Each structure stands twice: as structure tokens, then as C-alpha cells.
Amino acid sequence: MKYRSAFDIIGPVMIGPSSSHTAGAARIGRVARTLFEKQPAKAVISLYGSFAKTYKGHGTDLALVAGIMDFDTFDERIPEALEIARQVGLEVEFITEDAVTEHPNTVKINLFDGEGKELEIVGISIGGGTIEITEINSFKLKLSGAHPAILVVHQDRFGLISAVTSVLSKYEINIGHMEVSRKERGDEAVMVIEMDHKIDDGVFAELNFLQGVTQVIRLVD
Numbered sequence: 001m002k003y004r005s006a007f008d009i010i011g012p013v014m015i016g017p018s019s020s021h022t023a024g025a026a027r028i029g030r031v032a033r034t035l036f037e038k039q040p041a042k043a044v045i046s047l048y049g050s051f052a053k054t055y056k057g058h059g060t061d062l063a064l065v066a067g068i069m070d071f072d073t074f075d076e077r078i079p080e081a082l083e084i085a086r087q088v089g090l091e092v093e094f095i096t097e098d099a100v101t102e103h104p105n106t107v108k109i110n111l112f113d114g115e116g117k118e119l120e121i122v123g124i125s126i127g128g129g130t131i132e133i134t135e136i137n138s139f140k141l142k143l144s145g146a147h148p149a150i151l152v153v154h155q156d157r158f159g160l161i162s163a164v165t166s167v168l169s170k171y172e173i174n175i176g177h178m179e180v181s182r183k184e185r186g187d188e189a190v191m192v193i194e195m196d197h198k199i200d201d202g203v204f205a206e207l208n209f210l211q212g213v214t215q216v217i218r219l220v221d
Contacts, residue, residue, distance in 0.1 A: 022063045024105065024125025025051075026078065029067020031133055031145050032109045032121050034219055041114040042091040043068050049104035051125075052096040064107065065092055073129065139181040139190045145219070147176055148198040152207065153215040156182045156189040160212045164191060167210070171203050188214075 033039075045064055047055050055061050059078070066081035069090065077084060085092050105125040112118050122135035133143040136151070143149060154160050161180060168175060174196045182189035199207075199218065207216045 022059050022078075023073040023129035024127075024131050025060045025063035025107065026067040026071065026073045027129065027131045027145055028107060028121075028123035028125065028133070029064040029109065030070060030072070031067075031123065031131070031143070031219065032111060032119065033068050033070050035121065035136065035151065035217055036111045036113075036117075036119045037217065038113060038117075039070075039088070040068065040090065040111040040119075042093070042112040044093045044095065044110040044112075046095040046097050046108040046110075048097045048099060048101045048106040048108075051105050051107055052098075055094070055096075060107075061094060064109070065090070068109070068111070136190065138183065141179050141181050141190065141192050142177075143192050143219070144177075144194065147194040147196070149192065149194040149219040150199065150204075150207070151215075151217040151219065152191040152193065152213060153217075154189055154191065154210075155212040155214070156184075156186050157212055160210070161191065163210050164193070164207060164213070167203065167206050168193070168195070168199075171199070173197060173199060173203070 043065070047060070051060055062078050062081045065085050066075060066078045069081065069085060069088070071077055071081065082092065103124040103126065106122065108120065108122045110118065110120045120137055121133055123131055123133045125131050131145050133145065134141065152164055165175065175193055176196055177194040179192045180189060204216060204218060207213060
């Protein structure tokens with residue numbers, strides 16, 4: 001991969017011994033929390049590869065749970081994340097998997113609110129605190145978490161992608177990266193759009209109002 005600056009190699013300001021195993025893990029957890037849009041009641045965290053082998057020694061377990069509770073990479077509460085989770089009623093289960101994945105630092109996070117809402121994401125920590133989200137609810141995609149982004153859940157139908165991008169164009173919002181994923185033709189689909197700037201409440205409301213759009217979630221860096 002190409003690094004944009006020395007800080008991509010050194011890593012972010014963080015609590016923990018490893019940018020990939022700690023800071024990256026916290027960021028994956030925080031993306032999951034943002035997508036879930038609320039504090040979950042339960043988190044099932046499945047670890048693969050290097051994560052599965054070293055997660056306790058490198059504090060990956062603490063970082064993932066801290067991110068799920070919306071702590072940043074430098075939050076001084078990270079070392080107490082498991083105890084804090086217990087105090088706030090967040091049930092956490094860790095599973096170490098033997099399956100071989102494309103990247104050694106891979107984690108699958110399943111979140112539940114106890115009232116029927118569920119979310120599943122798969123993320124990888126690729127070094128220097130940099131991450132990629134590769135699946136959301138079985139939709140294959142690529143989300144870096146490094147730029148302002150929106151996730152648009154919509155019906156797979158003609159003209160909807162154009163409608164979304166037209167709204168962004170109207171407000172002079174430049175798209176840096178965009179992917180669309182669907183499970184079946186005409187079924188539910190997901191757009192992931194990374195942008196140069198955050199969108200304000202007016203743009204957010206206009207996107208939500210588009211016919212065929214069922215949900216818009218803002219992800220900020």
C-alpha cells in the first residue's frame with residue numbers, strides 16, 4: 001500500500017503498544033458504533049489471524065471494546081474498557097477463529113441492541129492505525145474511515161445513484177471514493193461515498209428524503 005505521510009507509518013496519538021493492533025482496532029470498533037447509531041447491549045467480536053493470536057497481549061480486546069463505546073484512539077479510559085463495558089451493561093463476547101483471511105489483522109463485529117436491531121461489520125487494520133471496512137451486513141465494500149463519508153441504504157433501482165450524486169453536486173461536495181454493493185438485482189443496496197468535506201444537516205435531510213432511500217448514516221473522520 002502507499003502511505004500518504006510519515007504519520008501513516010508512525011501511527012496516530014493513541015493509548016496502547018501497537019498502531020495496528022490497538023489504534024486500528026479502536027477505529028474499527030468506533031466505525032461499528034457509528035454505523036449502529038446507538039450504544040449496543042451486546043457485542044460479539046470474532047478475531048482472525050494475528051488478532052486472534054495476540055489480542056490480549058497487544059490490548060486489541062480493550063481497543064475494540066473502547067471503540068464500540070465511542071472512545072477515540074487516545075482516550076485514557078482504554079485500559080479499563082472491559083470494566084467500563086461491564087459497568088454500562090455492554091455484554092462482550094470474544095471468539096478466536098481458525099479460518100484464514102486475506103489480511104492477518106481481521107475482525108468481525110456483531111452488535112445487538114436487545115430489541116431486534118443487529119449489525120455485522122468486517123474490518124481490517126492495515127498498519128499505522130489505518131483501517132478498512134470490507135463488509136457491512138454481508139455487503140462487500142471498501143471504507144477507509146479516514147475521510148468524511150456517508151453510507152446510503154437504498155433500493156436497487158434505476159436513477160437512484162444519479163439522484164444521490166446530484167444532491168452532492170448541487171452543494172459542490174466532491175466525491176473522493178464511491179462504491180455500490182447489492183445482494184440481488186432490485187433488492188436492497190448500499191452506497192459508500194467518501195468525500196472531501198462533511199455534509200451539513202440540510203444535505204443529510206435532502207438525501208434521506210429521496211424516494212427509494214431507506215437510511216443515510218454519516219461517518220466522520
